[in-house]
Amino acid sequence: MLHKKVKKKVFLTDAQKYELCLYANNNKRTRAQYADWVEQKWGVRVDETTITRILQNKDKRLSTEVIHPEQKRHRPVTFPELELALKEFVLCYQHRAILSDAILIEKAKLLASGLGIPENVLQFSSGWLQ
Numbered sequence: 001m002l003h004k005k006v007k008k009k010v011f012l013t014d015a016q017k018y019e020l021c022l023y024a025n026n027n028k029r030t031r032a033q034y035a036d037w038v039e040q041k042w043g044v045r046v047d048e049t050t051i052t053r054i055l056q057n058k059d060k061r062l063s064t065e066v067i068h069p070e071q072k073r074h075r076p077v078t079f080p081e082l083e084l085a086l087k088e089f090v091l092c093y094q095h096r097a098i099l100s101d102a103i104l105i106e107k108a109k110l111l112a113s114g115l116g117i118p119e120n121v122l123q124f125s126s127g128w129l130q
Helices: 014-026 031-042 048-056 058-063 080-093 101-114
Strands: none
Touching (some): 014 048, 080 101
């Protein structure tokens, strides 16, 4: 029986993508050479298509501040009205109290309930909160 080797998908952080774009801006190389540079620098092997995808947005990446340097993926917001309500809560109370993840998640559950969002639709985890 033959076993096909499955490649594990590798995601670079926003900070790493920024640094790659900076490097590419100053060093014209092939996609394979960029992949080698990434492997040498961070010890992970990325596919050449990943390099292409990152560098397609090079100008945008270089002109945008890296807000969450460790973030790897950007998922769309499922319930923008919930995000907006939670943001308003944070803006209102951030200077009055310490808002832990646990407090924010509990408030999000209350807000979701008030907005008619079913409980089983969202996972109120730290990852979701980020």
